[in-house]
Amino acid sequence: MGAALNMRIDSNSALNFLIYIQNIYLNHGQIEHMKLKFPYFSSRVAFNREFVNKYKELWNEFSQRVSKDSRNGVDIFYEEKEILFHSLFENSPESLKHFNEIYKSFDVWWYCLLQNKSAELCKGKMQRPALILLGT
Numbered sequence: 086m087g088a089a090l091n092m093r094i095d096s097n098s099a100l101n102f103l104i105y106i107q108n109i110y111l112n113h114g115q116i117e118h119m120k121l122k123f124p125y126f127s128s129r130v131a132f133n134r135e136f137v138n139k140y141k142e143l144w145n146e147f148s149q150r151v152s153k154d155s156r157n158g159v160d161i162f163y164e165e166k167e168i169l170f171h172s173l174f175e176n177s178p179e180s181l182k183h184f185n186e187i188y189k190s191f192d193v194w195w196y197c198l199l200q201n202k203s204a205e206l207c208k209g210k211m212q213r214p215a216l217i218l219l220g221t
Contacts (some may be wrong), residue, residue, distance in 0.1 A: 097158035130183045131175035139172045
């Protein structure tokens with residue numbers, strides 16, 4: 086038997102949530118519309134002063150855990166919500182409110198994204214979603 090290449094595509098909620106938070110962090114202070122990243126969060130979020138270092142630590146830890154078992158991403162996202170907040174955000178009621186809004190926004194978006202991907206894969210081909218214009 087010759088050499089084989091095995092590829093696996095996993096959608097990982099924990100790592101994608103970290104990217105989602107990182108993009109909000111990177112958008113702070115950004116005034117050029119073309120340089121903004123998804124998602125745009127209009128409220129000013131108070132991040133931990135050690136955000137960059139804490140982010141790297143979480144990314145390394147979560148990446149290792151997910152590489153051992155991809156199901157760990159779901160566990161991290163749902164069971165370690167408090168760790169994410171305390172590591173990356175300033176500890177205040179306003180920050181907690183913003184974190185919960187970001188968390189819920191990601192959860193809804195991620196769930197819808199996965200539902201759409203599942204439907205497309207079940208059909209056997211990827212289809213471009215229809216563009217719906219409001220008010221026309």
